[in-house]
Amino acid sequence: MNKQPLVILVAFFILGIFFQDRFSLNVNYIYPIVGICLFVCIATFFRNYFLHLAKPYLLCTMFFGIGIVLHFFNSSHKQPTVSGNKTIVFKICGKLNSNEKNRKYEAVVQTQKDIFKAVLYLAKNEKELDFTHYYTTQAFVSKPKAPQYDFQFDYSKYLRRKNIDYQCYINSEIHNTVRNDLGLNEKFSQKRLEVLQNIDRTTMSSASKEFLKGIILADRTEIDAQIAEDFNRSGLIHFLAISGTHIVVIFELFFFLSVKLLPVKYRKYALVLCLVLIWLFTVFIGFGSSVVRSSLMLSIYNVYVLLQRKSDLLHALALSAFIILLFDTQQLFDVGFQLSFLAVLGIFWLNRPILSYFPKQDHRFKKIIFNTISISISAQLATLPLVLYYFHQFSLISIVANFFIVPFSEIIIVFSFLMTALIALNLDFEYMNWIYGFVIDILLKVIHWFASFNSTFFENIPMNVAEVFSLFLIVILLRTLIKKFNLKNFTVCMTAVAAFLMLRLGSDFYERRKPEVLIHNFSKNKVLSIKKNDEVCFWIEENSDKSKIVKFIINPYCASRRIKKQEIRRLPNSVRKVVYQDKTYEVN
Known part of the structure; x- marks a missing residue:
């Protein structure tokens, strides 16, 4: 204490x-x-x-x-009771990730009697919405449904944590009225939306445009599914999303320019100016959770410097977490919140011991390379238990991919920031667009190449809460083992590994002994699954989308039930009974 x-x-x-x-x-x-x-x-x-x-x-x-x-x-917030077709008046609060058919928005909605927050679904062929209007239309209002089974993602619970009560499906013409009550945050959001639209009007390839919008403006709402999958499979998704790395690089750019431009007698105020600029940037890109976390952590850390006190990473980390949770305790259950703080803790806990095994860093190039590798390994080891628990997948190629890509991330981020600034100022230089597009297209091809190594990508990895804590114990003990490799530390660490393996074998045995027959409702289709031991057979209807069923039903089920072998069979729509291992099952 x-x-x-x-x-x-x-x-x-x-x-x-x-x-x-x-x-x-x-x-x-x-x-x-x-x-x-x-x-x-x-x-x-x-x-x-x-x-x-x-x-x-x-x-x-x-x-x-x-x-x-x-x-x-x-x-504890009161939920109104609304359902069915309603006339609604709404204003948007933010744009969410689109799906194949619809754009999605977070909005404040008013009916004749109630006001509530909702997710709005708008067909992609309709005009894009903005922050400067109130909208009136007819929509079908419904509550998000709870998942059918325990292994499925609980979207309704996720929305409740954001105080979103309903989903609204717009099904008629939209009428708008100009707003005259825009708040400061909404004005920033509208300006950001205009910059995003300006980027769409440039001559860069669509992939480069979406990359630029994601890496600087934290907008991945329209990103191509294949590009998102490439970043995910290569373990570089942190590079595409705004994170601590981006905030630190942009802060360093502000600091460099401030020191060069300010007179000598005002240079001591450069740090304060840069913190103000970082928070203006945070507001501009919409107060995203990851951006606020990074900006707050950076601000607290630099306040120590301004007060001429010894900077303490753990104090800065704890204070920033406390401030965020003080305003919204639901942030604690955000996966990004958990992973970002764990990554910083991992760097604090493991980076120096791992770095001590590298050769002496006697010039800048070695320092960049060795620190990049050690920081990447430290962060990945610390976040691995949660990554496996939430996503049930891991890519070994991510270590190599981070080694090659991350050293150039500072250049890419600075280049992207400058491109965004020029576009925001309506300074559209054709040759700059061409150079940026060329560089990003090459980067995306390299990332796609890393993602294509299927043999290094593992999915449907089972992981329960007990196993997560067991893995965290191993990560904690690794520090002592790395700092001083001796028989005692090795024995303690291997004991923790043995305990994890025993726990895993016990969990496998528990799941294997339970037979299970389930009927899964997916869209308008039904899926029958029959599990025996560690094998399962799925029957899917002929007119169903197999890729989506694999993604949302089969893979989560196999990870949850620790399936070693799976089989997928097509079921004619007219057939309501199947025979499997001499038993007959009905598809109701």
């Missing part, structure tokens, strides 16, 4: 959020907890020997209680 008090207190605060999310205490428990927190807060001001001894435990209890209380109020 003496060495890292803030880290420990924030850890208890996070545990309180998890506790409330798991047990959902009602208001009868919340107010007594509020009373306990107030009592502890007041008690810490009294000078008493016994209180002094108990102070660390009291503070941990208080932060645990604060986590419970805040998450209760963040999770």
Whole structure:
């Protein structure tokens, strides 16, 4: 507690959020907890020997209680009752990833009686919406459905965590009215939308346009599915999405220009100016979760520098997490939040021990290369348990791909930022577009080449919560083993590995012994699955989309049930019964 008090207190605060999310205490428990927190807060001001001894435990209890209380109020919002075809008036709050048929928007919707947040679905052949209008139309309003089975992604729960209650499918002509009440954030969002539209009007290839919009403006709503898959399979998805790397590179660009342009007597204010510019950039690209996290962490870290205090990465990390969760405890359950903080923790925990095994960094090139490799390995090791738990896939080629691509990421990010700035200022230089498009097209081809190594890509990897914690224990013990490789540390680490393997074998055995017959509803089709031991057979209807069924039904099921062998058979639409291993099953 003496060495890292803030880290420990924030850890208890996070545990309180998890506790409330798991047990959902009602208001009868919340107010007594509020009373306990107030009592502890007041008690810490009294000078008493016994209180002094108990102070660390009291503070941990208080932060645990604060986590419970805040998450209760963040999770308790009244849902209106709306369904069916309704006349709605709405304004958009943001654009979401499109699907094959529709554009999707997050919007504030008003019916005759209620106001609520919803996801809007608009056909792609309709005119794109903006932030400067109110819209009136007819739409079919419905609540997102809970998943049919436990292995499926719970989209309804995901939306509830964002306080989104409904989905609205627009089914008639849209009428608009110009708004005169735009807030500052909405003005920034509209300007960002205009810059995105300007990028679409350039002569670059569509792939280069989508890459530019994603890497700088955090807009991947229209990105080609194949490009997204390439980044995913090559382990470079962090390069396409705005992350800490992007914010740091842009901050360094601002700092470099500030130092060069400001008079000598004002150069000490360059850091403050750069932090202001970074936050303006954060607002401009829409306060995305990952951008806010990165900007906040960078700001807190540099405040230590401004106050001439020794910078402490763990304190900066804990304080930024606490500030974010203070405003929205639901952020804790965002996969990006968890992975980004784990990546930084991994770099803190493993980077220096791994870097010590590399040759001496006696010039800048070696420093860049060796640090790139060690940071990449550290971040990937720290996030691997959660990546396997959430996505059930891993690519070995990602280590090699990061080695080749990441050293050039700073150049690509700076080039992309300058291109975006020129386009935002309506300075469209044909030769610049050609050069940028040429460079990005080559980059995308290289990434596609890395993604094509199917033998290094593993999917449907089973992973449960117990196994995740077991893997985290191995990652924690790795630091000691890497720093000092001896028999004792090796034995401790191998014991943790053996415990993980035993846990995995036990989980495999538990799933293998359960036979299961399920009928999955997918769109307008049905899928029959019959599982015996670690094998499963799927029957899908002839007119169904096999690729989508594999993605949304078969792969999640195989990962959840630890399937070793799968078989897919086509089922004629007229057939309602199947025979499998001498047994007859009905497809209802």
